[in-house]
Amino acid sequence: MMSPLHAVIVACPAQGHVNPLMNLAELLAMRGFFITFVTTEWMDQRLLKAASKDAAARDREIQGRGFKFRFLAIPDGLPPEHGRTSEIGELLLALQSLGPALESVLSVADESVPPITCIITDSYLSCTAEVAKNLGVPRVVFWTTCTAYAIILKNAHFLLSQGHIPVKEEDLKSKDKLITCLPGKIPPIRPTDIVSFFREKHVSEVIYSASLYESRIQNIADYVLVNTFEELEGGIDAQIGLSVNGCPSLAIGPVFLPNFLQGRNSVYSMWEEDKTCFQWLDGQAQGSVLYVSFGSMAIKSEKQLHELALGLEACGYPFLWVLRSDIADGKSLDLPEGFKDRTKDRALIVSWTNQLKVLSHLSIGGFLTHSGWNSTLEAISMGIPMIGWPYCGDQFLNCRFVKDVWNVGFDFKGVDVDEFKVVTQEIVESTIRSIMEGSSRVKLRENVVRLKEAAHKAVTEGGTSYSNLNTFAEDMQKIAKSRV
Numbered sequence: 183m184m185s186p187l188h189a190v191i192v193a194c195p196a197q198g199h200v201n202p203l204m205n206l207a208e209l210l211a212m213r214g215f216f217i218t219f220v221t222t223e224w225m226d227q228r229l230l231k232a233a234s235k236d237a238a239a240r241d242r243e244i245q246g247r248g249f250k251f252r253f254l255a256i257p258d259g260l261p262p263e264h265g266r267t268s269e270i271g272e273l274l275l276a277l278q279s280l281g282p283a284l285e286s287v288l289s290v291a292d293e294s295v296p297p298i299t300c301i302i303t304d305s306y307l308s309c310t311a312e313v314a315k316n317l318g319v320p321r322v323v324f325w326t327t328c329t330a331y332a333i334i335l336k337n338a339h340f341l342l343s344q345g346h347i348p349v350k351e352e353d354l355k356s357k358d359k360l361i362t363c364l365p366g367k368i369p370p371i372r373p374t375d376i377v378s379f380f381r382e383k384h385v386s387e388v389i390y391s392a393s394l395y396e397s398r399i400q401n402i403a404d405y406v407l408v409n410t411f412e413e414l415e416g417g418i419d420a421q422i423g424l425s426v427n428g429c430p431s432l433a434i435g436p437v438f439l440p441n442f443l444q445g446r447n448s449v450y451s452m453w454e455e456d457k458t459c460f461q462w463l464d465g466q467a468q469g470s471v472l473y474v475s476f477g478s479m480a481i482k483s484e485k486q487l488h489e490l491a492l493g494l495e496a497c498g499y500p501f502l503w504v505l506r507s508d509i510a511d512g513k514s515l516d517l518p519e520g521f522k523d524r525t526k527d528r529a530l531i532v533s534w535t536n537q538l539k540v541l542s543h544l545s546i547g548g549f550l551t552h553s554g555w556n557s558t559l560e561a562i563s564m565g566i567p568m569i570g571w572p573y574c575g576d577q578f579l580n581c582r583f584v585k586d587v588w589n590v591g592f593d594f595k596g597v598d599v600d601e602f603k604v605v606t607q608e609i610v611e612s613t614i615r616s617i618m619e620g621s622s623r624v625k626l627r628e629n630v631v632r633l634k635e636a637a638h639k640a641v642t643e644g645g646t647s648y649s650n651l652n653t654f655a656e657d658m659q660k661i662a663k664s665r666v
């Protein structure tokens with residue numbers, strides 16, 4: 183008799199990566215896979231602490247759902263006090279050296295664990311290439327981004343050879359420059375859409391070089407999966423744009439959505455979630471609340487956050503604002519004087535919450551977001567128009583597609599060229615109005631609801647993402663059979 187398929191899933195230790203990879207792990211566990219979920223010790227501890235659980239309770243819970251599942255954690259080699267996600271350059275370098283620790287933990291003999299069928303790796307984890315090769319198993323690259331961004335990053339060396347990277351200051355400002363040389367029929371992209379780490383005036387030499395290195399290793403894959411759905415990026419040919427040597431390249435997302443729709447937990451937070459906000463949301467009128475959150479890593483200056491606060495105050499809508507304790511350039515924010523008092527009847531500020539649950543609440547009418555891919559997919563899947571305010575990486579491209587390709591939101595003018603540009607309270611107020619009221623809102627809502635329905639269809643039985651994930655499972659089955 184054949185033992186069950188065994189997928190080793192390795193996640194980058196960051197909020198926007200652990201969430202989709204855990205959701206993917208659950209979808210595969212439901213299809214009968216034995217799952218080994220690996221991340222770093224630092225991340226593992228953060229997740230347990232935020233959920234107020236110990237490892238044994240977590241194991242009991244997941245096995246209680248009938249899953250064959252184990253968690254493994256490896257040291258990242260950084261000192262305990264290191265900021266990790268707040269110092270991405272150093273974190274990336276540490277992750278590039280994780281291979282030996284990963285291989286050694288996977289090689290520990292355990293009769294209760296079936297032979298490994300494949301390693302599903304976060305696309306930003308080059309260290310898994312050598313491990314998959316040494317263990318003689320396929321390397322499945324999972325993109326936690328949209329397909330268009332994945333194509334850009336995978337082709338970074340090509341863009342370098344064509345002179346599009348590093349992205350020059352004058353190109354960023356140019357209204358006319360379009361890049362059309364990428365494969366996979368991706369819509370013409372602007373210099374501002376290219377991964378922001380590749381800008382000439384980039385924030386860090388380490389991140390620039392590490393991203394180029396990761397791009398090279400992203401071209402080592404036996405299978406490619408993307409957390410998107412075909413109906414969203416249908417014009418793009420992921421098979422041509424993302425496949426490596428003709429290997430399958432499939433859209434299987436949004437991976438949180440099947441879990442969410444079936445009432446299972448689909449959020450794995452690094453911070454303790456504030457639960458009081460739901461009672462507050464229950465008391466607000468339908469579609470009236472603006473939700474404001476910039477994900478797990480984006481920061482802004484205190485001056486900018488003050489302008490934002492005053493714009494939120496002026497717009498008159500109720501708002502739920504996630505203010506992480508490091509949001510103001512790494513520190514907590516002192517709000518403008520009197521602001522809390524003046525807005526107390528229609529504002530709630532929390533330090534972290536279950537975003538998916540918030541976005542699915544009937545009271546939410548709009549989302550001011552940093553345009554992280556998870557946040558974008560979540561808003562689309564819940565039918566919520568967005569204002570994008572990108573900070574780094576893929577967020578510029580996501581924001582532009584939201585605005586120009588899918589027509590489900592707006593952005594603040596000029597922030598794509600200069601992420602440090604101070605957006606005034608007047609612009610904040612008028613842009614909020616354009617997504618919360620009037621004919622512009624009606625149009626955005628129509629478009630986003632259409633995409634929401636398409637997303638829900640894609641992940642339910644017979645839908646594109648649902649079927650693609652089945653195809654992946656069948657292909658892994660064939661690989662396992664061929665080895666017996």
Ligand code: UDP
Nearest residue numbers: 198477478479504534535537554555556557
């Ligand atoms: N998130 C959350 N609660 C919050 C803010 C964010 O649960 O208060 C989740 C959000 O649902 C998403 C993830 O954190 O799944 C952020 O991922 P994204 O790709 O949007 O941004 P990143 O944090 O990677 O920049």
